[in-house]
Amino acid sequence: xxxxxxxxxxxxxxxDRPREKMTAKGAFALSDAELVAIILGxxxxxxxxxxxxxxxxxxxxxxxxxxxxMSIRDLQKFKGIGAARAxxxxxxxxxxxxxxxxxxxxxxxxxxxxxxxxxxxxLLADLPHEEFWMLYLNRSNSVxxxxxxxxxxxxxxxxxxKLIAKAAVECLASSVVAVHNHPSGNTNPSKQDISLxxxxxxxxxxxxxxxxDHLIIADNAYFSFKDSFLI
Numbered sequence: 001x002x003x004x005x006x007x008x009x010x011x012x013x014x015x016d017r018p019r020e021k022m023t024a025k026g027a028f029a030l031s032d033a034e035l036v037a038i039i040l041g042x043x044x045x046x047x048x049x050x051x052x053x054x055x056x057x058x059x060x061x062x063x064x065x066x067x068x069x070m071s072i073r074d075l076q077k078f079k080g081i082g083a084a085r086a087x088x089x090x091x092x093x094x095x096x097x098x099x100x101x102x103x104x105x106x107x108x109x110x111x112x113x114x115x116x117x118x119x120x121x122x123l124l125a126d127l128p129h130e131e132f133w134m135l136y137l138n139r140s141n142s143v144x145x146x147x148x149x150x151x152x153x154x155x156x157x158x159x160x161x162k163l164i165a166k167a168a169v170e171c172l173a174s175s176v177v178a179v180h181n182h183p184s185g186n187t188n189p190s191k192q193d194i195s196l197x198x199x200x201x202x203x204x205x206x207x208x209x210x211x212x213d214h215l216i217i218a219d220n221a222y223f224s225f226k227d228s229f230l231i
Contacts, residue, residue, distance in 0.1 A: 018050065032064065033057055039092050044080040052080045065219055068093040068126040069183075097122045110141045113224035116177055116215050119146070124181035124217045130157040132180040134164055136173040137212070144171050159196060165203045176204060178214040187216050187223035189230075197225055 018034040027035065036053035043049040056078055060066035067089075075086035100122035110116060116135065124131060130152045136144045147167060150157045157180065168176055178200055180193075189197075193216065201211040213226040225231045 032062065036089070039089055040081070040085055041088075047080060052078070055079075056081070064093075065125060068097065069128060071128070093126070097126065108143050110135070110137060110143065110177065110212070113213055113215060113222070113227050116179060116213060116224075117217065117222045119143075120179045120181075120215065120217055121222075124179070125219060127181055128183050129153055130181055130183060132157050132159045132178070134167065135177040135179060136168060136171050137175045137177065138172075139174045141175070141212075144173055161196075161199050161203050164200060165207065165209075168204060168209050169207055173209055175210045175212045176200075177212050180216060182216055182218040185218045187218045187221050189214075189216055189223060189225070194230070197231065201231065 018030060018037050021034065022030055022038065030038075033050055033053040036056060037043075037049035040049045040052055043052050047055070056075075057067065059078070060070070070090075072083070072086045072090050075081050075089055076083060081089070108115065108119065119135070120133065123133070131148055132150045132152075133146060133148050135146045138144050145167075149164060150159050152158060164176075164178075178197065193214070197211070197214045200214075204211055211231060213224055213231060215225075216223040
C-alpha cells in the first residue's frame with residue numbers, strides 16, 4: 001500500500017501535479033513528460049502518468065518528432081496505453097502539425113530553400129512513407145498551389161511527370177518546386193531522385209517553366225538540389 005501511495009500523483013504536493021502546475025504557471029512551465037502525462041490522464045498500478053510518459057519518451061530518445069511518427073498500434077505496445085489513450089496521443093501530435101501548417105500563408109513568397117522547408121516540414125517530416133509534392137509559383141515566386149502527386153512505400157514513390165507538367169500549365173505557373181520526404185532520415189538523393197529531377201526539369205522546359213528546386217525532407221534536416229548546385 002505504501003508503494004502504491006508513493007506512485008500516485010495525488011500524493012504529490014499540489015504545485016507539483018502536472019494539471020495544477022499548468023493551471024498555476026502555464027504550459028511552458030511543464031516538461032515534455034508532464035505534458036504527455038496530462039494527455040494520458042492517469043497512470044497504472046505500477047506507474048504514475050508521469051512515469052508512463054517518461055517511459056514513452058525515453059523509447060524515442062525524448063524526441064517529439066520521433067513520437068509524432070509512432071502509429072496508434074506502436075503506442076499501444078506500451079504498458080498503460082490502450083486504444084483510447086493511443087488515439088488521444090496521436091490526435092495531440094496531429095494538432096501540433098496542423099498548427100504549424102496553419103501558420104503558413106497561401107501566398108507565401110519563396111525566396112530560399114528554407115522557405116520551402118518551412119511549408120512542407122509539417123506535412124512530411126513525421127510520415128512513415130514517402131510522398132511527392134509540387135509547389136507551383138507565379139512570376140513573383142508567390143505560391144499559387146501545392147499538390148500531392150504520389151504516395152508510396154518507405155523508400156520510394158512513383159511519379160508521373162506528365163501530370164506534373166499538365167498541372168503547371170493549367171495553373172499558369174512560371175516556376176515550380178519539387179518536394180518529397182525520406183522516412184529513413186537520410187537526406188542524400190538517390191539515383192532515382194536525381195533522374196526524376198532531370199525528367200521534370202526537361203519536361204517543364206518545353207513550356208518555359210523552370211524547376212527552381214527539389215527538396216528532400218527527413219526529420220529535422222533537408223537536402224536542396226539548388227543549394228547543392230544540382231539544378
